[in-house]
Amino acid sequence: MFDVIVIGGGVIGGCVLRELTKYRLRVCLLEKENDVCMGQSKANSGIVHAGYDAIPGTLKAKFNVLGNKMMESYAKELGVKFRNNGSLVVAFSEEEKATLSELKTRGETNGVEGLRIIDKDELRSLEPNISDEAVGALYATTGGIISPYELTIATIGNAMDNGAELFTNFEVSNIEKTDDVFTVTSTTSEKVSATLVINCAGLQSGKIASLIGDEIGVNGRKGEYILLDRESGDFVSHTLFFTPTKKGKGILVTQTVDNNILLGPTAEELEDPDTTTTANGLDFVISKAKTMCKNPPLFNTITSFAGIRAYSDRHDFIIEESKTVKGFIHCAGIESPGLTSAPAVAEYVVKELVGKNVSLQSNETFNGKREPDYFFKNLSTEEKNALIQKDPSYGKIVCRCEQITEGEILRVIRENPPAKDIDGVKRRTRSGMGRCQGGFCQPYVAELLAKSQNVPLETITKKGKNSYLLTGVTK
Numbered sequence: 079m080f081d082v083i084v085i086g087g088g089v090i091g092g093c094v095l096r097e098l099t100k101y102r103l104r105v106c107l108l109e110k111e112n113d114v115c116m117g118q119s120k121a122n123s124g125i126v127h128a129g130y131d132a133i134p135g136t137l138k139a140k141f142n143v144l145g146n147k148m149m150e151s152y153a154k155e156l157g158v159k160f161r162n163n164g165s166l167v168v169a170f171s172e173e174e175k176a177t178l179s180e181l182k183t184r185g186e187t188n189g190v191e192g193l194r195i196i197d198k199d200e201l202r203s204l205e206p207n208i209s210d211e212a213v214g215a216l217y218a219t220t221g222g223i224i225s226p227y228e229l230t231i232a233t234i235g236n237a238m239d240n241g242a243e244l245f246t247n248f249e250v251s252n253i254e255k256t257d258d259v260f261t262v263t264s265t266t267s268e269k270v271s272a273t274l275v276i277n278c279a280g281l282q283s284g285k286i287a288s289l290i291g292d293e294i295g296v297n298g299r300k301g302e303y304i305l306l307d308r309e310s311g312d313f314v315s316h317t318l319f320f321t322p323t324k325k326g327k328g329i330l331v332t333q334t335v336d337n338n339i340l341l342g343p344t345a346e347e348l349e350d351p352d353t354t355t356t357a358n359g360l361d362f363v364i365s366k367a368k369t370m371c372k373n374p375p376l377f378n379t380i381t382s383f384a385g386i387r388a389y390s391d392r393h394d395f396i397i398e399e400s401k402t403v404k405g406f407i408h409c410a411g412i413e414s415p416g417l418t419s420a421p422a423v424a425e426y427v428v429k430e431l432v433g434k435n436v437s438l439q440s441n442e443t444f445n446g447k448r449e450p451d452y453f454f455k456n457l458s459t460e461e462k463n464a465l466i467q468k469d470p471s472y473g474k475i476v477c478r479c480e481q482i483t484e485g486e487i488l489r490v491i492r493e494n495p496p497a498k499d500i501d502g503v504k505r506r507t508r509s510g511m512g513r514c515q516g517g518f519c520q521p522y523v524a525e526l527l528a529k530s531q532n533v534p535l536e537t538i539t540k541k542g543k544n545s546y547l548l549t550g551v552t553k
């Protein structure tokens with residue numbers, strides 16, 4: 079029996095879980111996939127938004143600005159890479175310049191500091207590859223970038239180090255409340271009980287709400303991206319946005335914390351969105367990138383991918399206790415800026431909503447610190463040599479593109495939350511994220527997984543379920 083069950087291992091569930099472990103509570107996380115961070119938190123832009131975009135008075139505006147202020151120290155404590163690179167909303171006409179002033183006023187109302195409108199000369203000095211057609215920009219100095227999957231995995235790992243339990247492959251299909259105790263059942267009939275339940279199920283948060291009779295409309299909007307190799311990493315240094323118009327927000331062009339360049343996302347309302355990319359979607363991204371910048375280095379494209387935004391029919395975050403079922407808390411329909419907002423949302427949910435139901439007593443043994451998952455390439459030669467002396471597995475480079483060692487891969491297979499498949503290792507270490515996209519390292523990573531888990535090689539999957547790499551022995 080737990081005090082609190084969190085449903086959904088995305089960035090919201092992860093930050094909430096970690097926040098809960100700051101108190102003397104028995105807590106667990108239920109995730110339907112083989113690994114955590116398999117929903118929106120895995121495939122997004124990774125922008126720590128400044129907060130000028132959200133309508134004043136909304137939860138989005140409140141938590142965006144608070145989360146932005148918290149993110150640098152939050153990431154540092156968890157060993158997650160964050161960079162305060164600043165963002166630029168670029169105008170291409172006098173009409174768009176007027177919109178920049180509106181955005182600046184909106185941001186200031188929301189409490190965003192350091193907003194400034196800059197002219198085309200300053201814009202060009204900040205971003206030499208910006209299009210000649212650009213006439214000015216709104217400069218948001220507090221904008222930043224972060225790795226969304228590193229952040230999500232680190233919050234859940236740190237929560238587990240502080241006593242939280244993780245149940246993967248646990249797809250919640252039923253919730254019952256009897257005598258103030260919730261019993262949550264999975265599709266495979268496993269049962270877990272607690273006095274409080276927090277719904278952080280992203281795209282499925284509406285479905286989870288319906289299990290207790292609450293009606294929350296959550297829909298999906300697909301976004302497609304193109305990723306360029308680190309070789310082009312200095313093409314831009316800030317995050318470049320189009321000025322929003324009636325036709326939409328366009329795409330963004332940004333550096334990532336790992337020095338790739340990211341172009342996208344599209345925004346397509348689909349009945350049943352999936353994460354495949356399409357020729358039309360990617361053509362749109364390319365044409366917009368060419369409008370924003372001179373000669374984007376598209377020859378350096380290494381992959382494309384898509385994410386699905388979960389947006390609520392209230393067009394705001396839904397963060398509240400159920401009006402009909404006491405002790406059931408919703409964090410539903412958390413679309414952008416949900417990544418930015420996550421640490422602030424978690425603090426609010428635990429202090430205000432959990433705290434209303436149970437007494438929160440500090441966990442004196444809580445340790446919020448966590449070491450980064452991959453680090454070898456950033457060590458000095460002396461440090462590298464010392465580490466190899468201690469553990470020779472750090473002397474073997476497995477991923478040549480990203481310079482990731484066997485030692486780092488073995489570490490993420492063992493530490494919390496353990497990587498159980500190829501993509502799990504990839505998200506934690508970047509092994510397979512470089513130019514060859516795993517062509518060289520994938521077979522060896524599969525062997526390391528099989529050996530560490532003491533299972534046959536053919537049982538190793540790319541991302542759980544039926545995504546097997548091998549069909550069986552040929553000879």
Ligand SMILES: Cc1cc2nc3c(=O)[nH]c(=O)nc-3n(C[C@H](O)[C@H](O)[C@H](O)COP(=O)(O)OP(=O)(O)OC[C@H]3O[C@@H](n4cnc5c(N)ncnc54)[C@H](O)[C@@H]3O)c2cc1C
Pocket residue numbers: 085086087088089090091092108109110111114115116117118119120121122123124125126127248249250251278279280281282283286300301302343384385386387388412413414415416417418419
């Ligand atoms: C294309 C795109 C771009 C974005 N860009 C940004 C950005 O730049 N900056 C920003 O701040 N925000 C951005 N966002 C928004 C941000 O990614 C989300 O707000 C955030 O990731 C939401 O996290 P979550 O934990 O609510 O949902 P998710 O990450 O989707 O997590 C939900 C989890 O619940 C699990 N689950 C679902 N159903 C069940 C069930 N029945 N049982 C058990 N588990 C279940 C899922 O498998 C999943 O792991 C973007 C989103 C998208 C899609």
